[in-house]
Amino acid sequence: MSPVHEGAVFTSLRTQLQEAAEAFADGPDALEGILLGIVDDVDRAVRxxxxxxxxxxxxxxxxxxxxxxxxxxxxxxxxxxxxxxxxxxxxxxxxxxxxxxxxxxxxxxxxxxxxxxxxxxxxxxxxxxxxxxxxxxxxxxxxxxxxxxxxxxxxxxxxxxxxxxxxPTDGPDSPAxxxxxxxxxxxxxxxxxxxxxxxxxxxxxxxxxxxxxxxxxxxxxxxxxxxxxxxxxxxxxxxxxxxxxxxxxxxxxxxxxxxxxxxxxxxxxxxxxxxxxxxxxxxxxxxxxxxxxxxxxxxxxxxxxxxxxxxxxxxxxxxxxxxxxxxxxxxxxxxxxxxxxxxxxxxxxxxxxxxxxxxxxxxxxxxGTKKPSKAPKTVASAAPAPQQEPSDRLSGFLRRPPELDPLDRSELLGWSVEIVRAARRNGYLASTADAIAVFETSILLAGMRDRSKPTPYDFQDAAVTCIEKDVVPGRRDVRRLVEIMMGGDRVGQVGYDSLPPLARDVHDRLAPLNLRLQRRGVERALLDIASRPELERCSDVLWMLRYLMPQGAVRLIMGERRLGERPIQESWDVRLGTHQRALIELGYEGVSIEQVLEQRLRRAAYGPRSTAATVLEAVEDATLYLRSRRLADELGTRALEVLAAERSADGAPEVLRRIRRLLGYYRTSESVLPAWIEAFVKTGYAHYCTLLPKAFTDEEATVGQVAAMLGFLCSMESMALSLGCDRTQLELAVAQSHPEEPSKTALLWAAQVQLGNLSRSDLRTRCDQLLGDPLAVPTYPRYLSGFLHALEPAPQLADFVVEAVSNAFARLPDPVLLPWLPSLISTLRSGGAELAPLLVREAGRIFPGRLAALDAWVPPWQSQAEAPRTPSRPEGGATLLAAHPTACEAVSALLGCEGPWATAASAPRSAALVDRHPDTAVALGALLTDR
Structure with a gap:
């Protein structure tokens, strides 16, 4: 390029802008500096x-x-x-x-x-x-x-x-x-x-x-x-x-x-x-x-x-x-x-x-592109254009009036006809008259905006004005229909060869399903695993993708996956082509979905906000999706550490549900329980015994959380005692609990019944006293809520809960019962909806199945109250023991008594034994009578 002295190219333009700045700004100040600075910037760049x-x-x-x-x-x-x-x-x-x-x-x-x-x-x-x-x-x-x-x-x-x-840009309050x-x-x-x-x-x-x-x-x-x-x-x-x-x-x-x-x-x-x-x-x-x-x-x-x-x-x-x-x-x-x-x-x-x-x-x-008719020219086949001196094109371009683009009537007419056709397909009552109106309105809007030719934006405004009246009959409005007609929302796609290894591995492993995974939209996958066992591997991939990818990418239609069960038939909606970005980003985290899933589970278990419930969930997912005993044991040990560090009952319900499932799975699938399961039960028993008195009095602890703690202690008691725990811990924890909230008080009564510290007759008496006290009647639904939650640690109290509810309906007058009924229903629904089926099942067992039998039906708790069972006398116990010599030998061995129990002549000795242990004789007699 030949040398050109600075400022020679845009001298004329500088002069014109300086004169304009002086005329419009009352002096060559800021405006002149901006305008001349723009010219200097252009001059510097082109040189x-x-x-x-x-x-x-x-x-x-x-x-x-x-x-x-x-x-x-x-x-x-x-x-x-x-x-x-x-x-x-x-x-x-x-x-x-x-x-x-x-x-x-x-x-x-x-x-x-x-x-x-x-x-x-x-x-x-x-x-x-x-x-x-x-x-x-x-x-x-x-x-x-x-x-x-x-x-x-x-x-x-x-x-x-x-x-x-x-x-954050993607929060719950962000617009969809x-x-x-x-x-x-x-x-x-x-x-x-x-x-x-x-x-x-x-x-x-x-x-x-x-x-x-x-x-x-x-x-x-x-x-x-x-x-x-x-x-x-x-x-x-x-x-x-x-x-x-x-x-x-x-x-x-x-x-x-x-x-x-x-x-x-x-x-x-x-x-x-x-x-x-x-x-x-x-x-x-x-x-x-x-x-x-x-x-x-x-x-x-x-x-x-x-x-x-x-x-x-x-x-x-x-x-x-x-x-x-x-x-x-x-x-x-x-x-x-x-x-x-x-x-x-x-x-x-x-x-x-x-x-x-x-x-x-x-x-x-x-x-997705058309092949060119001729190959592009290469450097060798065509000589490059010579470098030319820069020239002032701005002066002429800025002074030249805009060239009026003549109206392309055929193009505009085609747009008008096409938008009417698209509107009719989407439910609008559009006609040829609307096409004419859109055509003329587009020209009118362009003229009002000083344009000789309507732009696509003018046409869009005209179409909205003439076609879209007051409602949108379909999913798309007219503005969106114009955008689709002008080219639509073109969506790209990454080819198989450019996908990361993880995405290619997913495509290869799902190949037996014969799905078009690159296609946008829904692909339905039907897996008959019973007749084609090889499809179980595809099922494993789909379940892991469902766990890892956003909602909707892989949607389950039919089937389930539970611990200890094998799949039979499944149906899936797969949209990997639509969610290709999410699948590609999984490839940034690992080379296989198993590796990514393991990393996610470890991250959830070792995160700063992890709880015992979340770690147990990770253990369950590792067993369910990866079938990895090694990872499950490692995460189980982590769950034990997190549980020992917790100081509240917030996660107790979830911990109880998950440890029950895992315990049932390992008992049926393996001969020996994992060491971490035994340690978790032993630590959890002592941990919840320690937290129980505080949870009963803590206002932030709900009755469901306290019931879950008691459920853990009662359901895991036999296993915990076999591992070296002491039942005295639980008895002391219950004795030290002094709740004030009615639902927790009822829960404490149920725990005392479960431990044998409170009889059913005493519990029935307390409920009768509540119904007889006008000041306590409004809080009775909360007591019932506590009894309902008590079915978690003591499911055998279901008949008593039915009795408590029935007595309320039988004894309370209508002026008290009717205002009180909505509170009862809302309390039971919000407080123990998951335990209601157990209550309904027990009520179905107790109440008569036919309406005709209702008049003569007597509640079992009333019949028991009218004809109380008389305890067996020592003489009756001796006769019963003599009639069952084998049982007598076993009982005598437990009580430390010596001598055979073979004939009826031993009745005096049995009488002596009954005299020494009258309560045991009565209990044993009742047990044998029931059998």
Whole structure:
């Protein structure tokens, strides 16, 4: 390039802007500095020996200009503004269907706050983007090198302020987003060319005077359309002008300015280092970056810039890389674009290709794209265009009135007919008259907004006005139907060869099901494991995926998996194609789903918030899904440690349910119980005996939690005593308990009955006293709630609970019972819904089964009260013992008595024995009589 003295190119433009600043600003002050500074930025960028190509993200005009410039210049090196550590992913794009996103993912971090995890960075790539054109050119053209020069994914988070990541983006109060819009999850988005005003007043001014609703419509109307047919120099200078304007009018946020400048220093430092090491001529290179960064003011700018910037070292975090599916809706949601704008840009890209007759670059073998009619020209077959001196194209471009794009009546008419057809398919009562109305209204709106040709946004407003009346009959409104008609939400897909090893392993292991796992939508899997035992391995994979992946990815229709049972038949709805991103991110955590599941279980068991219940759940899952005795024993030992450290009864119900299931499983499947199970029962018995008195008086401990503690102590008592525990612990704990709450008081009475410290007659007397006391009647439902929970430690009291409820209904008058009944029902439902079936079953056993038998029916507790059982006298006991000599011999041995019991002549000796032990004789007589 021939030398040109500074300022010679844009002298005329500087003079015009200086005169305008003096005329409009009453003096050459701030406005003149801004306008002349913009020209200086453009002049500096176009003079740089290393050609700078400014772009805007997902802009068809940028993509068209990029494809045209690459064929003209044919650079040997392409520097691209993209994370430098994502370079190995770009070769995998040919195995995917666009749009997709390059992702860097880190679940194990070092040097970042734990609240940030997992760290995720995505860079979406669409076909109608300048970056894809540069990537396709560099990868498919021989002897062309592609160099990514932007900061690494690790530096993205190093340079990001902590307060920006401290607020979670995916919380329970976050607004729901469509499934396609959530393909990127909570990742930090990277876009090449973030070109949008950072000054809110400026954006509002542009939208108001441009008569548009949002930024995407303004950009389409005033930048995309004019630059669609512009030559390279005009496009380049206009983009530099816009970038400089937005940069100079941006608010002075020191943190954001520092991050932008550090990125620019990083990129120019990397480019100069590559130029020095490779020896390539800067004139044979092309630097593709956002227009905002193309007019940088840092000292490192340009090939002659300073080398004072030191790139900080990355952290010790472990990063994983891969491609994930993306979509137009996901890009719009992540970068704050208007709904449908990316789809409209894709349609505009297709129209510009045919209108400008530009042959785009596409990766060879790229899925989802049409094959070019001719192969792209290589560097050897075509000579690069000579370097030309920069010229002032801005003056003419800014003075030239906008070219009026004539109305394409056939295109608009086709849109109108198509939207009516789509509306009728979705339940709208649209007709030909509506198509005519949409056509005319589109032209009217365009005229009101000073446009000669309706844009897709004008057509969308017209369709909503003319077709959508007051209700939406189907799932989609008219605005969404227009977006679908303009191109729809195109969803990308990652090919099998580009999937991580874990995802490929899942596809291979599910191959016997003959499902199209890459297909979006639902695939129904029917597993007849009884006739095809080999499908049990597929069942194992599906159960693990159901545990690991988001809800809906793998949904169980029929079947169940329980400890100690084998599956027979199962039915599943599989949507791995729709949830491909989640499956790929599992591949970042391990090489197999078994490894990932084991890591998740360990994380749950050893986490800072783990409880005995959560650790027992991990033990159960390890046995259920992995069938790993080694992992179950290790997590069981961890559960023992966590239980010993707990100081409340919060997790007692869940601990009781899970330890019962595990204990039943090991008793039926193995000959010897695991050591950790025995230690858990022994430790739990002593632990809950210690906590029981405090739990009875603690206001925060619910009656269900205290009942679960008693249930553990009573149901595990025989095993705990065999392991060396002392029953006196439980007796002392019950004796030291003094609750004040009615439900806990009833629970304590039931525990005393269970231990033999309180008889049923005494308990019945206490209940009668409560019903006879008018002051205690309102609290009687709470006593019944305690009795209902008492069925957990003492299920044999079910008949007494039925008796207590029946007595209340029988004795209370209607004026007291009717207001009291809703409280009873709500208390029993909220307090012991899981124990109600046991109560109902017992009531069905006691009450008559037919209505005719109800009149003559006498409750068993009343018959027992009318005819109380008389205790056996010593003489009756002696006769009974003499009639059963074998039992007498056994009883005498237990009591330490010597001598045979073979004949009736031994009655005197039996009488003596009964005299010594009258209570035992009565109990034994009652037992033998029942038999």
């Amino acid at each position: 740089e020996p290393l050609e700078i190509f400014p772009v805007c993200h997902h802009s068809p005009a940028s993509a068209i200009a990029m494809a045209r410039r690459l064929r003209e210049k044919q650079p040997k090196v392409v520097y691209l503004e993209l994370c430098e550590d994502m370079a190995p992913l770009l070769t995998e794009l040919r195995n995917c269907r666009l749009p997709v996103a390059a992702q860097a993912f880190a679940s194990e971090v070092d040097g970042f706050p734990p609240a940030w995890t997992p760290l995720s960075v995505v860079a979406p790539i669409t076909e109608a983007s300048a970056e894809y054109q540069a990537i396709a050119y560099a990868l498919d053209t021989p002897d062309v090198e592609l160099v990514l020069v932007d900061r690494s994914s690790d530096h993205v988070f190093q340079w990001q302020a902590q307060e920006e990541r401290s607020t 987003v469509p499934e396609e819009a959530a393909l990127h999850g909570g990742a930090v988005g990277l876009e090449i060319g973030d070109l949008r005003p950072r000054f809110a007043d400026l954006e509002e001014h542009l939208l108001r005077h441009g008569r548009v609703r949002h930024w995407s419509e303004w950009w389409h109307q005033y930048v995309e359309v004019p630059l669609g047919d512009a030559d390279h120099e005009s496009y380049r200078q206009v983009m530099l002008l816009i970038g400089s304007l937005f940069r100079r009018l941006a608010p002075g946020n020191p943190r954001r300015v520092r991050v932008d400048e550090d990125r620019e220093r990083h990129m120019w430092t990397r480019m100069r280092a590559h130029l020095a090491s490779s020896g390539v001529d800067p004139a044979d290179c092309l630097y593709v970056c956002g227009a905002f960064h193309a007019v940088s003011q840092v000292a490192e700018f340009g090939v002659r810039g300073t080398d004072t910037f030191e790139i900080p070292p990355p952290s010790a975090s472990t990063w994983q890389y891969g491609l994930i599916p993306s979509s137009h809706a996901a890009i719009e949601a992540q970068f704050g674009l208007a709904a449908g704008s990316v789809s409209i840009a894709a349609t505009e890209w297709a129209k510009n290709l045919s209108r400008a007759r530009v042959r785009p670059y596409r990766l060879q073998g790229q899925a």
